[in-house]
Amino acid sequence: xxxxxxxxxxxxxxxxxxxxxxxxxxxxxxxxxxxxxxxxxxxxxxxxxxxxxxxxxxxxxxxxxxxxxxxxxxxxxxxxxxxxxxxxxxxxxxxxxxxxxxxxxxxxxxxxxxxxxxxxxxxxxxxxxxxxxxxxxxxxxxxxxxxxxxxxxxxxxxxxxxxxxxxxxxxxxxxxxxxxxxxxxxxxxxxxxxxxxxxxxxxxxxxxxxxxxxxxxxxxxxxxxxxxxxxxxxxxxxxxxxxxxxxxxxxxxxxxxxxxxxxxxxxxxxxxxxxxxxxxxxxxxxxxxxxxxxxxxxxxxxxxxxxxxxxxxxxxxxxxxxxxxxxxxxxxxxxxxxxxxxxxxxxxxxxxxxxxxxxxxxxxxxxxxxxxxxxxxxxxxxxxxxxxxxxxxxxxxxxxxxxxxxxxxxxxxxxxxxxxxxxxx
Amino acid sequence: xxxxxxxxxxxxxxxxxxxxxxxxxxxxxxxxxxxxxxxxxxxxxxxxxxxxxxxxxxxxxxxxxxxxxxxxxxxxxxxxxxxxxxxxxxxxxxxxxxxxxxxxxxxxxxxxxxxxxxxxxxxxxxxxxxxxxxxxxxxxxxxxxxxxxxxxxxxxxxxxxxxxxxxxxxxxxxxxxxxxxxxxxxxxxxxxxxxxxxxxxxxxxxxxxxxxxxxxxxxxxxxxxxxxxxxxxxxxxxxxxxxxxxxxxx
Numbered sequence: 001x002x003x004x005x006x007x008x009x010x011x012x013x014x015x016x017x018x019x020x021x022x023x024x025x026x027x028x029x030x031x032x033x034x035x036x037x038x039x040x041x042x043x044x045x046x047x048x049x050x051x052x053x054x055x056x057x058x059x060x061x062x063x064x065x066x067x068x069x070x071x072x073x074x075x076x077x078x079x080x081x082x083x084x085x086x087x088x089x090x091x092x093x094x095x096x097x098x099x100x101x102x103x104x105x106x107x108x109x110x111x112x113x114x115x116x117x118x119x120x121x122x123x124x125x126x127x128x129x130x131x132x133x134x135x136x137x138x139x140x141x142x143x144x145x146x147x148x149x150x151x152x153x154x155x156x157x158x159x160x161x162x163x164x165x166x167x168x169x170x171x172x173x174x175x176x177x178x179x180x181x182x183x184x185x186x187x188x189x190x191x192x193x194x195x196x197x198x199x200x201x202x203x204x205x206x207x208x209x210x211x212x213x214x215x216x217x218x219x220x221x222x223x224x225x226x227x228x229x230x231x232x233x234x235x236x237x238x239x240x241x242x243x244x245x246x247x248x249x250x251x252x253x254x255x256x257x258x259x260x261x262x263x264x265x266x267x268x269x270x271x272x273x274x275x276x277x278x279x280x281x282x283x284x285x286x287x288x289x290x291x292x293x294x295x296x297x298x299x300x301x302x303x304x305x306x307x308x309x310x311x312x313x314x315x316x317x318x319x320x321x322x323x324x325x326x327x328x329x330x331x332x333x334x335x336x337x338x339x340x341x342x343x344x345x346x347x348x349x350x351x352x353x354x355x356x357x358x359x360x361x362x363x364x365x366x367x368x369x370x371x372x373x374x375x376x377x378x379x380x381x382x383x384x385x386x387x388x389x390x391x392x393x394x395x396x397x398x399x400x401x402x403x404x405x406x407x408x409x410x411x412x413x414x415x416x417x418x419x420x421x422x423x424x425x
Numbered sequence: 426x427x428x429x430x431x432x433x434x435x436x437x438x439x440x441x442x443x444x445x446x447x448x449x450x451x452x453x454x455x456x457x458x459x460x461x462x463x464x465x466x467x468x469x470x471x472x473x474x475x476x477x478x479x480x481x482x483x484x485x486x487x488x489x490x491x492x493x494x495x496x497x498x499x500x501x502x503x504x505x506x507x508x509x510x511x512x513x514x515x516x517x518x519x520x521x522x523x524x525x526x527x528x529x530x531x532x533x534x535x536x537x538x539x540x541x542x543x544x545x546x547x548x549x550x551x552x553x554x555x556x557x558x559x560x561x562x563x564x565x566x567x568x569x570x571x572x573x574x575x576x577x578x579x580x581x582x583x584x585x586x587x588x589x590x591x592x593x594x595x596x597x598x599x600x601x602x603x604x605x606x607x608x609x610x611x612x613x614x615x616x617x618x619x620x621x622x623x624x625x626x627x628x629x630x631x632x633x634x635x636x637x638x639x640x641x642x643x644x645x646x647x648x649x650x651x652x653x654x655x656x657x658x659x660x661x662x663x664x665x666x667x668x669x670x671x672x673x674x675x
Binding site: 002003006007009010013014017018252253254256257258259260261262263264267423 | 485503509516517521526530531534538539579
């Protein structure tokens, strides 16, 4: 125990004097988590809070074009900007000049065609009511399509949402016109506004509720997504310091001397594991603290700590141990410092990619989904997401913790075999 | 723990590096008496460092045995490792740490307790002139100071045998004298010294017994005066050239 304690003291001293290593382990992930959360938060706000600027060029001289603009505005998704006296060319020029995301061109005969289609539909309806043949007996006129110009940077999912929203506004304009025509044909007077409103407004509301395990309704935000993800990345990034430390000791003369002393090198390995496990816990504490206290101060959403604090602690220890085990394993097999750093950095990015830190694993298909289960980061992230986003308890995430422990034990076993084969223990 | 009159006893030693077809040692026998000052010499590539690594258990022999005071050096109980200290040619310590911190760590690994380590640290830093820099990082030291730290770590646990691989390479005259004087003191107190160096004049002053090795074979061995007399040479350097030739070695 005395030897282990003195070895831990030695490792801590060396670690504290390695300022570059400390910067890599703490500053880099802090910067990363703030930057990524800020960017993602802007996107969330663009979609969820801020309205998307939509430049409208109304070429229609009738009332339906104006009505459509009002209905698009009422959707709440767009900030409508009308370009008076413009045409399609000036619309795209305006978009280009102002980096606008969306442009909508309403065709010149829009009102005329909407009215014609409404009249046709009303006639058919009246004929059905009266049991008489359709007086016009002609196919309904086709309304010229609306043209929507979009900035190519808009993601496909957002474009689909925009298309659906505009389609619903169009549907409302056409339905309103049909209803008015039908009412006029029946009653020979204008339809009362209150009745029109009652008939066209949807009373069936949609309640959007996040399905959580603990029944709480915390809305997931950019902080809830990014802080756990980049904490895991930071933990595994200690390979840059720990892997290098193992290699440095191995290739330096000090290792030869250690081999001649009456102490097993496993004491040295155990010391590194404990020292760097504490480092990973500190990383998590620092990054979580930033999420709780710093994020609100800089205008980012605050991180909500899960109800199961003990479960969060267990997951953090297990993730940290896995990260430390991986770093030592790489350090034992690397022949040089450059090998450890190069392989370490690249492998961490790959494990992060296939583990769902960069692209959500639920969006992965086939081989990518299978590969994800081999990345320890995937299981760490799933465990954290269950706690942070779904309100899970420790018992709910055992199916995530067990794979992490299995992967960790594999790293430990491979490390032991490596040390034995290289005659290091 | 076994007891023997031999500090080092090598019997029928065979060794070959994995993946290398050339045999480094085959059927090598060597004995070094307790309390001896023993010098091991040879040209570059002769196998001095390999033999030193085999004697300290850094390398494992393919055949035969290496015993230190009767204890097998490769035994899993590491009993032999308590008996010797090793001063490698490289600076084998942590450059980020101070001399005191290095000694604290290596002392614990050598089996000393906290009190013993502190007592020996104070003693050695004083003897080797490192008292004033005991808390400064070793990485900023001169070559001579680093050599003294290297030596201090090797002798920290007062071992009965000390293996020294070129302990004075690259140091000034003052440091060399300080190191050699201290080694003499240790030997006077009964410590066996196993020493390799290319500084043959220095070796003549320090060693009583010598062995020349070349191509994994001992080509001359015995009391230094007897060996010189047998080969009709006055200095070790003349003998060295005579035994190993003038061709350059890598």
